[in-house]
Amino acid sequence: MNLWLLCCAVFIIFAACGERANRTEVVVFAAASLAEPLQEIQAEFESLYPEAKLLFHFAGSQQLRTQIELNAAVDVYVSADATMVDDLVDLGLIKGATSTFARNRVQVLLAPGNPGGIQSLRDLAKPGKRIVIGVPEVPVGRASREALAHLREGLDYGRRFAEGVASNIVSEEMNVRGVIARLGLGEVDAGFAYESDSYTASASEMTSIKLPDYAAVEVRYGAGALSENAAGLPARFVEFLTSDTAQRIFGNRGLIVDGS
Numbered sequence: 001m002n003l004w005l006l007c008c009a010v011f012i013i014f015a016a017c018g019e020r021a022n023r024t025e026v027v028v029f030a031a032a033s034l035a036e037p038l039q040e041i042q043a044e045f046e047s048l049y050p051e052a053k054l055l056f057h058f059a060g061s062q063q064l065r066t067q068i069e070l071n072a073a074v075d076v077y078v079s080a081d082a083t084m085v086d087d088l089v090d091l092g093l094i095k096g097a098t099s100t101f102a103r104n105r106v107q108v109l110l111a112p113g114n115p116g117g118i119q120s121l122r123d124l125a126k127p128g129k130r131i132v133i134g135v136p137e138v139p140v141g142r143a144s145r146e147a148l149a150h151l152r153e154g155l156d157y158g159r160r161f162a163e164g165v166a167s168n169i170v171s172e173e174m175n176v177r178g179v180i181a182r183l184g185l186g187e188v189d190a191g192f193a194y195e196s197d198s199y200t201a202s203a204s205e206m207t208s209i210k211l212p213d214y215a216a217v218e219v220r221y222g223a224g225a226l227s228e229n230a231a232g233l234p235a236r237f238v239e240f241l242t243s244d245t246a247q248r249i250f251g252n253r254g255l256i257v258d259g260s
Contacts, residue, residue: 023051024053024231025053025054026053026054026055026075026229026233027055027074027076028054028057028074028077028078028237029059029064029067029072029074030057030076030078031058031059031060031078031079031175031221032176033104033175033176033194033196033197034078034221035056035177035200037249037250038078039056040249040253041240044240044246045237045240049233049236051231051233052231052233052236052237054237059174059175060135060137060139060176061084062138063174063175064077065084065088068088068093069093074226074227075225075229075234076223076224076226076234076237076238077223077224078241079221079223080138080140080176080221081219082220085098086098088224088226089224093226094225095227096227096235096238097235097238098222098238099242100222101221101222101242101247101257102220102221102250102255102257103218103219103255104195104219104254104256105194105216105218106140106143106194106211106217107192107193107197107198107210108121108124108191108192108193108208108209108211109183109191109192109206109207109208110189110209111186111188111189111206112183112186112205112206115186115189116129116130116189116190118189120209121151121211124168125161127164127168129190130171130187130189130190131165131168131170131188131190131192132170132179132182132183132187132188132190132191133172133173133192134173134174134176134192135173135174140175140179140194141172141173143217143219144217146217147215147217148162148165148166150214150215150217151211151215154212154214170188171187171188176193176194179191179193179197180197180200183203184202184206190209194219194254195254196254196255197254198254199252199253199254221255223237223241225237225238
């Protein structure tokens, strides 16, 4: 009897392993700012579609787009800039479903313990402050510079403020996770990141300063399917990002979704 039970157990284990081995892998290139919510969404999607196995590669949206244009093997592209998805559609690289599923805003994060003694946006322009920002080519870098331009044009700040901030930039990163890492290590005093970054574990000890409404810059997240397998899983994942389940997760992680 015990031998029979052992044989049954071994059979079940091997069957489960075989089932996992036969799951269809879906390679997803995704914006670094979405790492936490997408990993949570992964569990929900794979529960709904047990035949699927999502494999994520997180980096800056522009970096991922370049890899796609160089024929990287990828099934789904999730960008912090929906226009990049549209561009890949125009290039004929995204041939399947597309969606725009969330938005985000730029804010200023302060290093743990606020070593720079920054109390307001004006302090960012004071000599000796150390600021990190994304490179101009990535969505967070482009949006941050646009926000600075709005502040420069506003009555409360002006050109001297913008010039002071620019002179204090000591690091430019390829994605928002690079910005967060610099802050976490105490290598800088402040950085331009997304509002949702305040909800990540790596930023739990950081404080934030929101930009005034006239300077607030939003980014739109978009996704597109580059391939279709037998089960149509890439398109299903793109569509799942607009589902009630995914929208709830995005909202809980600080992103802006319909109805929030």
